Amino acid sequence: AQSVTQLGSHVSVSEGALVLLRCNYSSSVPPYLFWYVQYPNQGLQLLLKYTSAATLVKGINGFEAEFKKSETSFHLTKPSAHMSDAAEYFCAVSVGNTDKLIFGTGTRLQVFP
Amino acid sequence: DAEITQSPRHKITETGRQVTLACHQTWNHNNMFWYRQDLGHGLRLIHYSYGVQDTNKGEVSDGYSVSRSNTEDLPLTLESAASSQTSVYFCASGRGDSPTDTQYFGPGTRLTVL
Numbered sequence: 001a002q003s004v005t006q007l008g009s010h011v012s013v014s015e016g017a018l019v020l021l022r023c024n025y026s027s028s029v030p031p032y033l034f035w036y037v038q039y040p041n042q043g044l045q046l047l048l049k050y051t052s053a054a055t056l057v058k059g060i061n062g063f064e065a066e067f068k069k070s071e072t073s074f075h076l077t078k079p080s081a082h083m084s085d086a087a088e089y090f091c092a093v094s095v096g097n098t099d100k101l102i103f104g105t106g107t108r109l110q111v112f113p
Numbered sequence: 114d115a116e117i118t119q120s121p122r123h124k125i126t127e128t129g130r131q132v133t134l135a136c137h138q139t140w141n142h143n144n145m146f147w148y149r150q151d152l153g154h155g156l157r158l159i160h161y162s163y164g165v166q167d168t169n170k171g172e173v174s175d176g177y178s179v180s181r182s183n184t185e186d187l188p189l190t191l192e193s194a195a196s197s198q199t200s201v202y203f204c205a206s207g208r209g210d211s212p213t214d215t216q217y218f219g220p221g222t223r224l225t226v227l
Contacts, residue, residue, distance in 0.1 A: 009153075032213050043117075043203055043218030044156075051213040090155060094212040099144060100171075101216065103155040 002027045002093045006104035014112050019063075019078040021107045023091030026072065032094040033074045034101065035065055039087045047089070050074060061085070086111045115140040119204050119219040127227055132191040134222050136204030144209035145187040146216065147171075147179060149200040156203065162187055163209060194226045 007022040025031050032051060036044040048059025055067045061084075065076045076089060091104040117138040126132050138145065143164050148156040158171030162181040176198060178190045191198055201223050205216040 006155075036218075041220075043220045044205075044216075045218065046215045049213060049215070097212050099207050099209060099212050099214045099216070100146075100158060100161060101156075103148075103157075105153060105155040 002029075002031060002095055002102055004033075004091045004093050004102060004104040006089075006091050006107050008107055009105065010108050010110065012110040012112060013081045015083055016080050019076070019081045019085065019109065021076040021089050021091075021109065023065075023074045023076065023104060024072050025074060025091075025093050027093060029096060033065075033067065034092040034094075035059065035063070035074075035076050036090045036092060036103075037087050038090065038106075044090065047076070081109075081111045083111050083113065085109060117204060117206055117217055117219040119202075119222050121222060122220065123223045125225045125227065126194050128194060128196060130194050132194050132224065134189045134191075134202055134204075134224070136187050136189065136219060137185055138204075138206040138217070138219075139185065140206055140208075140217060141184060142206035142208050142217075143184070144207045144214075145181070146205045146207070147177070147187065147189045148203045148205065149173065149198075150203060150221070151200050159189065159202075160187075191224075194224075196226050198224065199226045200224060 034049045035047040092101040120135045146161045147159040160179040204219040207214045207216045
């Protein structure tokens with residue numbers, strides 16, 4: 001069975017600092033992994049996804065994530081945080097060979113000026 | 114532009130009442146999903162559909178039902194609302210071609226059961 005674990009329900013950074021949001025996965029088959037972002041009072045939107053084509057995935061708004069099989073991780077990073085990055089971020093994994101998703105519990109990112 | 118909408122955006126109801134939450138997408142997607150979002154749990158799958166007349170139970174389906182009579186709509190019904198069903202509900206849709214397909218989410222419905 002697939003699952004994802006997001007370490008840290010809250011992360012706070014200063015504007016301009018590195019953003020690192022952690023996601024570890026468990027999967028008995030090669031996983032497809034996703035990061036979604038939820039801005040206040042909105043639905044989720046896709047940031048990026050790992051489809052096995054490349055281990056380093058670039059997404060929207062300057063975010064990227066690296067798939068590391070040896071560490072079963074898919075951490076999300078951004079070199080320099082912006083105030084507009086304040087949101088909740090969800091890691092997700094596809095269930096088997098379907099498009100059903102299992103989501104992590106989310107990490108709320110706060111950005112301080 | 115294609116979109117996915119949910120109505121109502123906010124709903125307050127009483128225990129025992131039947132409630133239906135609407136979801137409408139203009140993407141012409143085959144697949145549609147209902148999730149609930151609760152603090153500490155992230156999003157959990159309630160029901161999903163892979164096409165007209167197809168419905169399937171998700172992780173937390175007890176007390177909920179869906180029906181798919183056309184491509185665009187997947188209404189979610191709470192047969193007899195319970196306080197434990199107070200939550201934010203999200204509908205999503207996807208093409209259904211691949212396990213890497215993006216899901217597109219609606220804005221959510223905040224449901225309070227008193």
